[in-house]
Amino acid sequence: MAHFGYTMMTEQAGPRELVAHAIGAEKAGFDFSVMSDHSFPWLESQGHAPYAWSVLGAAAQATSSLPLMTFVTCPTFRYHPAVIAQKAATMQMLSGGRFRLGLGSGENLNEHIIGAGWPAAPVRLEMLEEAVGIIRSLLAGDTVSHRGPHFDVDNAKLWDLPEDPPAIGIAVSGERSCEIAGRYGDLVIATEPRRELLEAFDTHGGAGGPRIGQLPVCYDTDRDAAIARAHDQFRWSLGGWQVNAELPGPAGFEQAGTHIRPQDVADVIPCGADVHTFVEAVRPFRDAGFTEIALAQVGGDQQEPFLRWAQAELLPALREL
Template sequence: MVRIGYTMMTEQAGPRDLVGHIVGAEHAGFDFSVTSDHYFPWLESQGHAPYAWSVLGAAAQATERIPLMTYVTCPTTRYHPAVVAQKAVTLQLLSQGRFRLGLGSGENLNEHVVGGGWPAAHVRLDMLKEAVEIIRALFEGRNVNHHGGHFHVENAKLWDLPDTLPPIGIAVSGDRSCELAGHLGDLLIATEPESELVSAFERHGGAGKPKVGQLPICYDPDREAAVARAHDQFRWFGGGWSVNSELPGPAGFTGATRFVRPEDVARSIPCGDDVDAVAEAVSPYVEAGFTEVALIQIGGDHQAPYLEWAQRKLLPALREL
């Protein structure tokens, strides 16, 4: 049975609201949760970008059961991997073992703010590999000195370690990232239901490990309102990783999506209150071999009715897949 998750979308709500949403998601019965880690929203109409790690710390204290996860943190540019390691074990302690550390090679949208430039994709993957190795070394609890091609660590040690370390998930988009995830990760993360990614991950050591996907939906009893909201806030989603990772800010995404029509969005994102439409969108992930799917409800002001609908109708239906 596929596990169904809830997404705390930091781009569409402020920090206090996000914590309230995750409390509601736990009450509604979602199996797990994920949290985006952004410095900018994709589009200005989303309107938010609080610090994800503060939100996660508050969420760990406000909830009791629901697992937490970054989806995803880039440990190479805006954050140094030694700092990410410290944040991850702290959150694991605060949540009493409910945290998973999702990592990826990042997007220019969020990482450009520190002024270090935006490396080519193959360089970003090299940086990610080195960062994961540093995090793993620090998780072992020893003093770490590292002088590599991209990072330096001087006599670092984590002093507060949980009994169970946070599992590390790695976001993938091609064979090389799948190889990295299979060798160094505990789970796969992807935003497309591609069986080739699952196969490559398993081929490189990921067999038997969880595979987590993500899917945006836009619940509203008024389907036209749902389509309009999805177009307003999520028309960037269809751009693909090669585009979405490169654009530097909301203005770029506005320009890149100026010809995307509401009907184009409605074809790729389930809109309205049709449970079967959401199940149909989740099914390709299940068929591709994903074990978990995190849903995004589009619209920060539309979480409460969505959570009530999910508890009554959506989650029971999806658990039959």
């Protein structure tokens, strides 16, 4: 049976609102929650980018049973992997064991702010692999000194460790990232319902681990309003990750999306209030073998009506899959 999650999107809501959304998701009956970790929104119309880790700590205190997860954090530019390990250990303790650490190779949109440049994808994946190894060692309680091609660690140790370390998920989009996920991850993360990604994860050692997907949705009783909002705030998502990982800011995404029509977005993102349409959009993830699917409602000011509808209609229908 698949589990269904709720996405707290730092790109489209402020910190206090995001915590309120987590409380609402728990009350609505979602099985888990994930949270983006951005320094910029994708588009200016989204308008937000609070510090995800502060919000996660607040959400851990404001909820009692909702599992929380970064979806995803890049441990190679804005954050040093030793700092990520400390963040993750603390979050696992604050949440009472409800935290999972989702990691990925990042996007230029968020990582450019430290002025370190943006290397080619193979280098970013090398950095991710090295970073995950450091994080795992620290979460295991080791004292770590490391001199690597990308990171140095000098006599690091975590002094507050949870009884059980948080599970680590790795975001994948191709063979190399699947190899890293299979070797170092406890679970795999993807935003496309591609069975071959899960098979590659299994091949490289991940067999049996959870598989988490994500789907943007746009609930509104007025379908035309939903389509307009999805186009305004989420047309960037149609660019694909080879494009989305490279552009440096919202202006670039604005330019890249000029050719995308509202109907193009509606063909990909379920819009409106027809439960069947939303269920059918989720089905490819379930059929591909994903065990958990996180829904991302478009529109920071549209979360409460979505959560009410999800509790009353959408989640019961999804659980019949």
